[in-house]
Amino acid sequence: MKPSSLFIYSKNYQNYRFHDDHPFNQKRLELTLDLLQEMQIIQEDHIAEPRYATDEELSLVHDLQYIKAVKESGYSEELLPVASSYGLGTEDTPTFPMMHEATSLIVGGTLRATELVMSGECDHAVNLAGGLHHGLRGRASGFCVYNDCSVAIAYLRKHYDARVLYIDTDAHHGDGTQWSFYDDPDVLCLSLHETGKYLFPGTGSITERGDGQGYGYSVNVPLEPFTEDDSWLESYTSVVTQVARGFKPDVIVTQNGCDSHFLDPLTHLSCSMEIYRQIPKLAHQLAHELCGGRLIATGGGGYDIWRVVPRAWTLLWAELSDQPIFDNPILPSSWTSRWQSTSPVELPDRMFDQPERFPFIPRRAEITSKNKSTVEKALLYCPRG
């Protein structure tokens, strides 16, 4: 019997590393896999190796000149003179040795996930190293060198002629992926994020609806800072359900950034672990309802790598591998004790957050009502079912 889900993983994912103090830290993948193993919800036969993306595959989305600059930057001790015009060598996206190879492996991981799902070897595939949604056609941006989501979607269009629903729930707007398919009516990019009024990248307004033939096929739900679970989930459920049923995709690609949690240091949303249980649950249901189960899940942002990311992505895997987590189990003490000595913060002992730890939000009513009106406007011109 085919497995419902496969998990794409390689130790070499750790090579995507800018420097020791950089907030984007793939150690979170190791922490997550270890937690999954300790909870005994992943076995060896669930894990598949990624492959490298070829230059031809990368060029489905990226400029050849840019790919060349990334390659050269990874081999050069000095910063190339052209680096900054490609967004490389900045504070956000510094260059590092073999950066082309390290990123190609991540993109290849998402492509592998795509192949496994489309060939029917599994229903869903998860590549948590991916989700590099800020990568632009000819420019690195926001910790992302190549955009694995865009490349995988372009690959799905080219090789399978599939209609793709892309759901991005990172706290930052999925700008790179959106711009890749802004005029394509066969790719619907849906992003729920903290409003760009304050947060990087500044885009993702409700009025970004796509262009030309693709008008109505970009859907943006910019939420107010300090939005909490109830309002976040109400917005997510209502938009995603209606849009997915209206669009009728052949396959769903999700970006599962988990930086909307109140402990995340880079954003200002105030959600708890509960949303990371609900996000994959709905995507999972819709994949079975609308596209024969075909679902490709990627990772994304997540900068509290100790307290937030391992739990959030464990909930994602648990849902997609049909082992959903109920109640509020205690985390295996073997996991907590192994990592506590390296962690600068106290590790959580349970899967879900204790309500008394949430910060008080002074303008809850205004935030909720503003989000409601945002959802109404976001749904005005897109397919709805």
Next chain:
Amino acid sequence: MLIEDIMNRNVVTVKPTDSIRLAMLVAAQQRIRHLPVLDENNKLVGILSDRDLRDACPSKFECEQNDEIYNRPVSEIMHRDVITAHPLDFVEEAAFSLYDNKIGCLPVIDQDELKGIITETDILHTLVELMGVQYPSSHVEVEVNDQPGMLADVAAVFKQTRSNVTSVLVFPGKHHGKKNLVFRVQTIDTRKIKTALEEAGYKVCWPQEPGGAI
């Protein structure tokens, strides 16, 4: 920034003797709302907006067809007292002129010759660019005393953290004697900037921890 940097140089115009029918056709075809009217010496003698054209037309509810109106010359309905701008005016002067006079466009005139046109849409587009939102960037807001040199002092902190600022706006502050400086910064991680600003003694209004007030 000067008007000549952002004005539209391909101006669609009509003659005073042209018919209202022709003017309506031109406006619809070119998808524009304002038509400067030039005489035989190419001198600006008036302006027509889409509203002037609509006002001149018979009502939809009129039972009898009266096509004669469409043949009348535009000189009968154009505004003769035209408010104009000069290519060397600043964008902010033009913006103020549009706002103050409650109008939608300014023909740009140099030595009696029509050089271009600037509309509220052009101004808004420029404003969007000036605010720097077309680059991926984050919002950083600092409250400072309303006194000379504050902007330079805060800018020095940005330099020290090697942050690339894409735009700066200065607002009157919420509190007496204060001003708010708003920066769009090309970074996804503003923590270093926030810490540096706070260490330098500034009050950072944004970014804030969850639980803060917007």
